[in-house]
Amino acid sequence: MTIERRRAPRLRSLLGGRVSFNQRNSTLDCVVRNLSEDGALLLLSDAVALPNAFDLDIPRQQRSCIARIRWRDGERVGVAFETQAAAGIVPLDMARRLKQCEQDNARLKSRILQLTEAG
The missing domain is CATH 1.20.5 (Single alpha-helices involved in coiled-coils or other helix-helix interfaces)
Structure with missing residues (x-):
């Protein structure tokens, strides 16, 4: 059994998202499989190379934030959202x-x- 280390519970979702990096010149579509105030689980092609931090837009939630990769396992990518104060x-x-x-x-x-x- 694994120990839950998240501060906020994740809610299952099936939302479309867009990952942007390289000053928003590079974009990729993704699926947001679960979501919380602090982070998300994204599904992306495992062939895609991502920077450690990128912009994540979730249009149905009218949400845009800076996401930082915490772990990756093939197509699954766990991200933590940076707070505005941390983003700076x-x-x-x-x-x-x-x-x-x-x-x-x-x-x-x-x-x-x-x-x-x-x-």
Whole structure:
């Protein structure tokens, strides 16, 4: 019998996922077989070479996170999710999108103010 070392229980799932690495230039589809707050079990082709850490997107859960490989056995890959504090670095594309959204927000607020003053 093995000792359970996970902090949060895993729930069985059958979700589609996407693994991204190489600055999101390389992507692979995967199946998420179980999922928790802290990690997941992924099914991937065993021929695929993966970096130790990569981005994992699970569209049906509207979830995106940085995953770090904890173990691998053929097609099965156990990953732990990095917390935002542990990740430390914000991807450049996300920082650019945030800046663009902030600029759009300021522009829209200005336009709303103009329209309410004119009306």
